[in-house]
Amino acid sequence: MTGASLWLCPPAGSSIETALQELISVTIPPHFGDEKVPAFRPHMTITSDIPDDLDPEGVLEKISLSSPLEVSFKELNIGKTYYTRGTLHLERTPAIVGLARQCRELFAHGGTEEEVVDRWEKEVFTPHVSLVYSAMDPVPDNIRKAVGQDLQEANVGVLHWNGPKGEMRGWKGGRISLVSTHKPIEEWKAMAERTL
Template sequence: MPGSSLWLVPPPDHPLSAILTNLISSTLPSEFPSEAASSPRVTPHFFSPHMTLTSDISPSVYGSDPQAWLDSIPLPFADSVKVRFGKVKSQEVFYRRCYISVGFEGVKDIAGVARARGVFREEDQNGEKTKQWLERWRAEFGPHVSLM
């Protein structure tokens, strides 16, 4: 995937931050030690807990001041973003080896804004391209928090 991604991350002092970090960096890797792995695809990779809002953001969008670009995005108020965890799932796809599904309705607005501003720069989150992308994202990939 060329470009950058925009993530939704729990605040460092939120209880979920420690729980998810422990699952990603310790609990799950101990269940799948790399020397017992049958394929490099199951070797643990360590990353911060997050839900990807969008990807493929060209560096030309945020230029030399990514923080200024982020600050210019009219993100929804925090109380309107509802990360509702679903089931723990697994697929034979690298980025969905083990993940927790997230309810679409609670994050669609923030994901729509992220996609509209990061990729479809000529429209807002209610634009036709963004609406189509949101439905495709929901059906094909869906919001989730990767664990492994």
């Protein structure tokens, strides 16, 4: 990945943060055999390609939020790239899309024109929470089913599942983090963080 990234993370210490971290770090990796899949913090990438020489606190201060942010899991998706191999796709709410557009326009590549942001939003932006980064391609059906089972057992729900009452189907609020994703995954860390 080039530059730094802005992430929307679950509220610190929340049940959904704990459940997702357990899935990412412990439960899902064994399905991928001998491949050493990395652990990472649960997050939705708002945008990437942010120059890493910008003032981290200044970036977070410039973000304005007009409505409360709510993340809702839509479906489990097995993607075609290393970073999207296993994801929870999210509902494209006006608040999520608005935040992504604002951050892309303000910070990506040091600032981007509105028409470029329009194209990025329509063709590239797919709000999701990654569960695994993997080189496995294709992912066999039995692994796809196992990851779905892991989600159900962790009580993490998506819209088309009728799970138990109290099922975790997303989060409200959380934290925006500017993360050093231009470095190797094991060196990713928050350069600055803002609680919503």
